Amino acid sequence: MTGRRSAGNSRTWSVGSWVKGFFLAGALLLTSCALHPGAELKQSSLGFNRALQHSLAEQMILNLVRLRYGEPPVFLEVTSISTQYGFSGDLSAGARVNEAYPDSYSFGLGFSYAVKPTFTFVPLQGEEFARRLLSPIPVEHLVLLLNSGWRVDRVLRLCVQGLNGVPNAPTASGPTPSKPPRFETFLRVSRALENLRRHGYLRFVFLEREGRAFPALLISPEARDLAETREVLRLLRLTRASYYPLVGPEAEPGPDRIRVETRSLIGVLFYLSQGVEVPERDVAEGRVVLTRLPDGRPFDWKRVLGDLFRVRESSTFPSGALLAVHYRGRWFYLSDTDPSTKATFVLLQQLFALEASKGKGLSPLLTLPVGS
Known part of the structure; x- marks a missing residue:
């Protein structure tokens, strides 16, 4: 009798051991999959990317609002991102051999997982602040932007305050001016240039002569008699030529070159800050400076920026906002339908990234040879 129970128990324990081993192996496999760092790294890196992009974009909007209110901007830059992964787990199993079949088994599994991201921010200040924010945008950077698919009028209106003496609201490159800016002629020039580019008659390129590369504007011979071409040459006081070098403000003006300021x-940030709407209460209480016409009426900056850039304001959180920041008890936001x-705004962010390369010997991507 004892021998049969022993034999029976031996057979039962053999089956139970196999079942318990199966569950133990499955538990270990499940734990390994759940704690696999590769999958979590992919998910967390995407989350970090979205969080960082959103944070820097909101910082940009906030600084534009600050400038509109006459306050200094503050820029924080991310210098490093590090992540620590923490894992802990416990596994338990038990078996109970009964006098009568079947035996019973117990199984327990627990684990925890933690991700600890660390973003390191430093303020942009000192020499780096002066180099990136206070020095003029290099003309070479304009050509790179113009060759990356951006509209000519968008790039020029944003980055240029004068072409061959034609002003583009140069007083808007600082705190809100008291008098209206001059911009109408520049607007006509930039739109005519964009129309020529859209039809394939115009290119901004790097030319090479005597081993030296320089930025230039090319207008195809087929476009020389078009109305837009004649208007551009007249307003910029240019003579007919196969190309026009783009020179900086330190160069002498001339009819065969385009002097770019x-x-x-x-x-650029001061200029775009004029597109920030402010509540009437803040205007009435003198919290912002107004640009006024000669008769004393407020100048409407939508004439300059209305089709280019607009930051709206609301007393409540805007449901249709792409980005929104809460400041001075109001919401300032970019509409997702604008x-x-x-x-x-994307161009502004690209410009910020491009200006980080100042002083690092950025080379043109393509140069075309011209005769001497």
Whole structure:
């Protein structure tokens, strides 16, 4: 009798051991999959990317609002991102051999997982602040932007305050001016250039002569008799030529070249800050400076920026906002249904990234040889 129970128990324990081993192996496999760092790294890196992009974009909107209110901007830059992964787990199993079949088994599994991201921010200040924000945008950077698919009028209106003496609201490159800016002629020039580019008659390129590369504007021979071409040459006081070198403000003006006066990056921000709407209460209480016409009426900056950039304001959180920041008890936001503002904002962010390369010997991607 004892021998049969022993034999029976031996057979039962053999089956139970196999079942318990199966569950133990499955538990270990499940734990390994759940704690696999590769899958979590992919998910967390995407989350970090979205969080960082959103944070830097909101910082940009906040600084534009600050400038509109006459306050200094503050820029924080991410210098490093590090992540620590923590894992802990416990596994338990038990078996009970009964006098009568079947035996019973117990199984327990627990684990925990933690991700600890660390973003390191430093303020942009000192020499780096002066180099990136206060110095003029290099003309070479304009050509790179113009060759990357951006509209000519968008890039020029944002980054340039004068072409061959034709002003583009140069007083807007600083705190809100008291008098209206001059911009109408520049607007006509930039739109005519964009129309020529859209039809394939115009290119901004790097030319090479005697081993030296320089930026230039090319207008195809087929476009020389078009109305837009004649208007551009007349307004910029240019003579007919196969190409026009783009020179900086330090160069002498001439009818065979285009003298480009670029804004600084902080000048671009001041310029765009005029597109920030402010509540009437803040205007009435003198919290912002108004630009006024000669008769004393407020100048409408939508004439300059209305089709380029607009930051709206609301007393409540805007449901249709792409980005929104809460400041001075109001919400300032970019509308998700304003494609022109969204495009200008993306261009501004690209410009910030491009200006980080100042002083690092950025080379043109393509140069075309010309005769001497």
